[in-house]
Amino acid sequence: MSSLDAFTRLEPTEAKSFCNAVFQAAGVAAQTAEQAAAGLWLTSMRGIDSHGIRLLPHYVAGLRGGRLNGRPSYTFTATATATGVLDADHTLGHAAGLTAMGHAIELAESAGIGVVTVFNSSHCGMLATYALEACRHRMMGFAVTHATPRLCSAGGVRPFFGNNPLCITAPMAGEAPFCYDGAQSSITMNEVRRRAALGHALPAGAAADESGAPVTEADRAIQLLGIGDYKGFGLAMGVEILCALLTGMPAGPDVSDMFADSFAEPRRLGTVVGALRIDAFVDPDEFEQRLGDMARRLRAEPPRDPSVPVQVPGDPEKRIEEERRRLGIPISEGDLESLLHLAGELGVEPPSSFRSER
């Protein structure tokens, strides 16, 4: 979402109901539709527009093509007191992730920590969706997933792994939880393409050309570079081990392409979620108070630019969520057109716009 694009705003509650109605009209079971809608909605509310409700037509295409199963028969197996595996039956990744985190929280209630691997899943979007659930139970949350290979291997010329994100959350006194949710690249391929279209430059060290050399000209970039060079690459491999090898799913270059590959084939992605009970280690009141104090102390640190305070990871998303609760979710005119077209096709009441700005 660029400030240069023309956009409309959707009223938040209505946007969520619309997603739910679209999924149900596309044949998705009620609970699955509700979970997937909640995931897409939270993603948009937090400002991660690339993974938010603008992807609704993409998921509907997956449901129509057979890539996604809207009426999953989950199989959850608790394999030890703290561990379990969830066969997601190729359903929407958001529903699978929320279901898995529910099991992880339940395991953690008795074992102190719960770790659940999800297999036969699909694109699960923003990891914070799952990891933040743990905080509602006063637990820390963890989530990792893998993705289409787009990260140039350190010392190589082409991608082997995706920019495999990881997310850590923790409840905080006096405000919404701490949430670090980051991929192992500085920017996304979507952002590279957006800048190429606008003729804008890329940050140094963020993307590479076909020889693996860093480039700042967006139209020459065909792949991403890892944060800290081999470090982002190493973290991406660590996440791949968890999401592909610990789940029995395809790994690295064998991970399917979200857009280019057939919409008739399940993606067979893996996700791993964990919940950790804070009171198994320290007094949770004290933990949450100390974390809140740390965040406030950090924001009071002297800033490099006097007009831009130091931010705690997750602060931009908190600010955007608060703003969007008041002003609505901005959506570009192109994306709105796709949503209205989808609404028409499925006979769903289209969302009314909330406010229009330019």
Added chain:
Amino acid sequence: MSSLDAFTRLEPTEAKSFCNAVFQAAGVAAQTAEQAAAGLWLTSMRGIDSHGIRLLPHYVAGLRGGRLNGRPSYTFTATATATGVLDADHTLGHAAGLTAMGHAIELAESAGIGVVTVFNSSHCGMLATYALEACRHRMMGFAVTHATPRLCSAGGVRPFFGNNPLCITAPMAGEAPFCYDGAQSSITMNEVRRRAALGHALPAGAAADESGAPVTEADRAIQLLGIGDYKGFGLAMGVEILCALLTGMPAGPDVSDMFADSFAEPRRLGTVVGALRIDAFVDPDEFEQRLGDMARRLRAEPPRDPSVPVQVPGDPEKRIEEERRRLGIPISEGDLESLLHLAGELGVEPPSSFRSER
């Protein structure tokens, strides 16, 4: 260790025995001495010289000053089936970390995963020391620790967190385990100082001056920058939450300075280790085979520089360990002098040099 420095090599087995003998002569209990020696030794064997046996005089100074307790009374409390807390009684961090990982592995045997927080600990050096232990039991290993604040906050002008490393390990068929062990900065402050002394430049985006601005002149750098800017900073905060808040230890700017602060005061550091049983998720033979295949496929990827093959995280350390088993552990003449001085003071047989090169 620079290739420009004059150095001597120590025979590996003798180097380990020497560390053990020094610790015992400094009053450290037998098992604690053995664990701390094993940790320092493995660190040097893997080429992480900054954290290896050259630090022996530093730890002995800590023991003499009262910062470190060589005869700890550990208190381990299993708080749920998968979780436990270890009071390390201010002993050497290596001994504490190995003891904690032992408990984590035991918890994982029955619960599928085991997570142990360590409090009242001290500098624990290379995290791979602990995380690799899990692989000896065919488990994945995890370790995080916090450090003296040296990482400039994203958008700030001074450090709040250390470059708080994290480590992930996994057993692999046909070769030593996968091991990613990385701090959240591109380089260490030690490396900045070494380059400043030699008049060498720094990589772009690795360190900053007193205004928080990135610099490549090593003598102007006073702090480190996070990998991927705010991403390394966010990961460092995630690690700090685990190591300081989940352990009840001092956090952020309240973490003591390894070198500048009093050697009479315990450092009160926290470390968190975890072990995860692979067979609680998938067939471990298949997991290890797939990981080995992945590593070999990755190394066969087309390299950017035809003379430098693509490496798997941990490959340089594996290569160095193999080399040092044959050739010995290189140690600079200055560091050797300190070790010989220590040996004389404590009446310990000094290590004989193995081979000398320049």
